[in-house]
Amino acid sequence: MNNLLSIHTLRFLLLIVFQVLLFNHIDFLGYVNPYIYILFIALYPVKNNRMLFLFLSFLLGLIIDFFMDSGGINATASLIIAFIRPAVLKFSFGAVYEHNVLKFNNTNFIQKLAYFSILIVIHHFFYFLMEFFNISKIILILKNTLLSSIFTILLSILITTIFSKKTK
Amino acid sequence: MQQIVNFILRNKSFLFFLLLLSISVSLTIQSHSYHRSKFINSANFFTGGLYNTSNSISSYFNLEEENQKLNKENARLNTLIGNTKKESISYIDTTTFENTFKFTPARIIKNSYSKQQNVLLINKGKKDSIKDDLAVIDNNKIIGITANYNSKYATVISILNTTSRISAQLKKTNHFGTLSWNGKSPKVVQLTDIQKNAPVKIGDTIITSGRSSIFPKGILIGSIKDFKLDITENYYEINVSLFNDMTNLEHVMVIENKDKSLIEDLLNNE
Incomplete structure (x- = not known):
């Protein structure tokens, strides 16, 4: 339990540092940035205290907001995906999730891809919706969501594959 | 009363979610309606x-x-x-x-x-x-x-x-307008509210007007990229390509x- 706690604390801090110092400055094509910090929310233990999980996600987003001077954009988007995560888990992993034996290290690749993609697309959509804050720019919002999502999905699959411990 | 307490206990995580959501959305709205966020900023x-x-x-x-x-x-x-x-x-x-x-x-x-x-x-x-x-x-x-x-x-x-608004003018004459940004390209900003009778030409220099008492007069902004009249046909809308590489x-x-x-x-x- 202690080990698990320290892993998640470390992940929380490392993701913030890398997001702020590295991934916010990629600016591929001038504006496409990956928002990799939501890996913390995606990889949080499935069995959890819901209130604490919501609060941690909110806090994570808020800290990123402090660094990016962006009001409450990241906090809103993170909070929303933290709230809908159980539904996404159920949708992408089905029976494995319902029997409470889900471990992210040994899941099937397609299921993992689906899980990450849904969370990331929803997060990015709300992120850009909040950033533009103007429904008449919906085309621009969707374009940004699509491009940034592809980038984030690729990176998060890469990162989780590299840092996963094979449990065979 | 018992029922209200039960309702709150049953939906406590949802209510907590709503509370946090309203905080974050209000912070977002504040950052959009006012040009500086009082609480969320990186100057700490x-x-x-x-x-x-x-x-x-x-x-x-x-x-x-x-x-x-x-x-x-x-x-x-x-x-x-x-x-x-x-x-x-x-x-x-x-x-x-x-x-x-x-x-x-x-x-x-x-x-x-x-x-x-x-x-x-x-x-x-x-x-x-x-x-x-x-x-x-x-x-x-x-x-x-x-x-x-x-x-x-x-x-x-x-x-x-x-959300930024800066008073700017043509270098050649003293016709002035408002400089803002439409969020599209980091090389191009927009100058609006320039009177229709102003002599606007592509390539003309735009400088700060010094009217806002923030910028001294004559700080360089950019050159006119293209321009058109706005809907009311009284003012120009000018695209200005910045001299500075932001x-x-x-x-x-x-x-x-x-x-x-x-x-x-x-x-x-x-």
């Missing part, structure tokens, strides 16, 4: 310190380019001094000339240009007598206006911020107008 000890550390490492990578820039600026100032001496006996420079504007050099430690609300961070704060609403320029070209500050750091609302900034100057409070008092009394 922790975020400023981290950006400062990372910048002190990364600034070594483009030292050569920055040196060249500073050399050019030096050369420009030297020619200015040389030419002024020849023209008149009374010697003009900013330390003696009425002393209206105070220049403070600063370094950008966090740059941002790909978002809708771009905010920069500089490594000077209250200790260096930085206040809010001071002009920030780079090599006599416009960058933005300071907003929040603490003892060591200050945030700068970039001209690449959809994606590559390091050393900047903060300008304080010492007469600003006098001007504002006078305007408020009327």
